Amino acid sequence: xxxxxxxxxxxxxxxxxxxxxxxxxxxxxxxxxxxxxxxxxxxxxxxxxxxxxxxxxxxxxxxxxxxxxxxxxxxxxxxxxxxxxxxxxxxxxxxxxxxxxxxxxxxxxxxxxxxxxxxxxxxxxxxx
Amino acid sequence: xxxxxxxxxxxxxxxxxxxxxxxxxxxxxxxxxxxxxxxxxxxxxxxxxxxxxxxxxxxxxxxxxxxxxxxxxxxxxxxxxxxxxxxxxxxxxxxxxxxxxxxxxxxxxxxxxxxxxxxxxxxxxxxx
DNA sequence: AGTAATAATGATAATCATTACTATTATTAT
DNA sequence: ATAATAATAGTAATGATTATCATTATTACT
Numbered sequence: 173x174x175x176x177x178x179x180x181x182x183x184x185x186x187x188x189x190x191x192x193x194x195x196x197x198x199x200x201x202x203x204x205x206x207x208x209x210x211x212x213x214x215x216x217x218x219x220x221x222x223x224x225x226x227x228x229x230x231x232x233x234x235x236x237x238x239x240x241x242x243x244x245x246x247x248x249x250x251x252x253x254x255x256x257x258x259x260x261x262x263x264x265x266x267x268x269x270x271x272x273x274x275x276x277x278x279x280x281x282x283x284x285x286x287x288x289x290x291x292x293x294x295x296x297x298x299x300x
Numbered sequence: 301x302x303x304x305x306x307x308x309x310x311x312x313x314x315x316x317x318x319x320x321x322x323x324x325x326x327x328x329x330x331x332x333x334x335x336x337x338x339x340x341x342x343x344x345x346x347x348x349x350x351x352x353x354x355x356x357x358x359x360x361x362x363x364x365x366x367x368x369x370x371x372x373x374x375x376x377x378x379x380x381x382x383x384x385x386x387x388x389x390x391x392x393x394x395x396x397x398x399x400x401x402x403x404x405x406x407x408x409x410x411x412x413x414x415x416x417x418x419x420x421x422x423x424x425x426x427x428x
Numbered sequence: 429a430g431t432a433a434t435a436a437t438g439a440t441a442a443t444c445a446t447t448a449c450t451a452t453t454a455t456t457a458t
Numbered sequence: 459a460t461a462a463t464a465a466t467a468g469t470a471a472t473g474a475t476t477a478t479c480a481t482t483a484t485t486a487c488t
Contacts, residue, residue, distance in 0.1 A: 177455050177464045198445080213467045218446060220465095234364030238445065251406055264405045267395070271417065277392045278379055280421040288414045289399070294407040305435045305484050326475080341438040346475060348436095366474070 181205075181212055182220045189230060189243040195250070195259040197238045233259055235288060251289040255296035262289055309333075309340055310348045317358060317371040323378070323387040325366045361387055363416060379417040383424035390417055 188204055189196070196204070202217045221241055225232040233240040235252045240259045249262040267287075275282045316332055317324070324332070330345045349369055353360040359370040363380045368387045370378075377390040399410045 175464075179454080179465055181466070211467065213469095215447080215468080216466060222447095232364065234362060236360065236362030236367065239364065249402070251402070251408075251410065253408065254411070260406065260408075262402050262405050264402055274377070274379070274390050274392055274417050277390050278388065278417070278419065280379075280381065280388075280419055280423075280425055282379065282417050282419040283382070284418045286416045286418070288416075289402050289406070289410050290412045290414070291406065291410040292408050297408060303435075307436055307483080309437070339438070341440095343439080343476080344437060350476095 179220075181209065181216050182223070184209060184212075185217065185220050186224065186229070186243065189241060193244070193261065195233060195240040195242050197240055199238075201241070233286075233288075235259070249287045249289065251291050251293075253293040253296055254290050255292055258293060260293060307348075309337065309344050310351070312337060312340075313345065313348050314352065314357070314371065317369060321372070321389065323361060323368040323370050325368055327366075329369070361414075361416075363387070377415040377417065379419050379421075381421040381424055382418050383420055386421060388421060 184205055185201060188201060198214070198217050198221055201221075202212070202214050205212050205217070221230070221232070224230040225241070228245065229243075231242040231245055233242060233250055237257055247266045249264065249266075251260045251262050252258075253260065270285055271282045274285070312333055313329060316329060326342070326345050326349055329349075330340070330342050333340050333345070349358070349360070352358040353369070356373065357371075359373055361368040361370060361378055365385055375394045377392065377394075379388045379390050380386075381388065395415075398413055402413070403410045
């Protein structure tokens with residue numbers, strides 16, 4: 173790829189993200205990577221998260237608060253706990269043909285869809 | 301309602317939002333309201349948008365960029381144009397029983413879902 | 429109606445996630 | 459090796475949103 177160079181930092185970021193299932197924020201990834209790379213910069217995290225999510229290597233989850241990231245890019249859905257703001261996977265079957273269905277109701281082109289459930293997670297329920 | 305008082309500003313905000321279908325941002329509502337209420341403050345807009353969306357009177361649409369608002373609270377979906385960042389209604393039938401379906405795959409309680417399509421709107425397509 | 433209680437406002441400062449800038453360092457091509 | 463240039467660390471800037479606080483508006487009570 174012309175104009176793109178390897179970097180240890182980007183490799184470490186992607187590796188770290190691929191090993192986890194907790195949809196971390198940029199800040200959380202920064203904390204985690206600092207143990208193996210004490211000099212890594214938060215700007216580097218953001219720059220690479222944007223690179224990787226722009227080319228589809230990872231997923232950016234936006235729910236109105238802080239962005240979360242996911243390296244598991246098979247199509248799947250998420251739930252945001254409105255109490256603790258954690259993001260969970262919802263491993264239900266994907267809805268087939270949904271983009272095509274929406275296409276009928278839209279002037280323009282539908283390319284993707286994002287389905288986010290809101291709720292309260294088990295942990296937060298037990299706290300009451 | 302104890303602890304809540306009427307305000308001309310909140311009425312004007314809700315009125316304004318109910319008359320439009322363009323999913324304005326806080327800033328856009330501010331601009332629009334300033335013509336009838338030149339002294340209204342941006343903080344007042346935000347404070348009331350939060351009040352109204354917290355109690356379900358209006359809808360907050362978060363797509364990772366600036367928040368958009370919608371006073372038409374019947375359940376429906378949206379499309380974000382990834383070029384111009386405008387939000388459009390997608391008036392397709394709502395997916396019945398989706399929360400209940402997701403519930404089976406989640407520890408905790410599912411309360412709602414938000415479905416956001418991404419695409420390119422007619423306007424932006426014609427610009428190429 | 430008049431007054432007390434208090435919620436809401438306008439103006440402005442503060443916060444916080446994210447992006448931009450810049451001199452230096454690391455990676456790749458020649 | 460060396461030159462070219464992409465990426466980094468560190469830090470400053472941005473921009474949306476929230477907090478603060480003295481003043482004003484709304485409601486409750488006599």
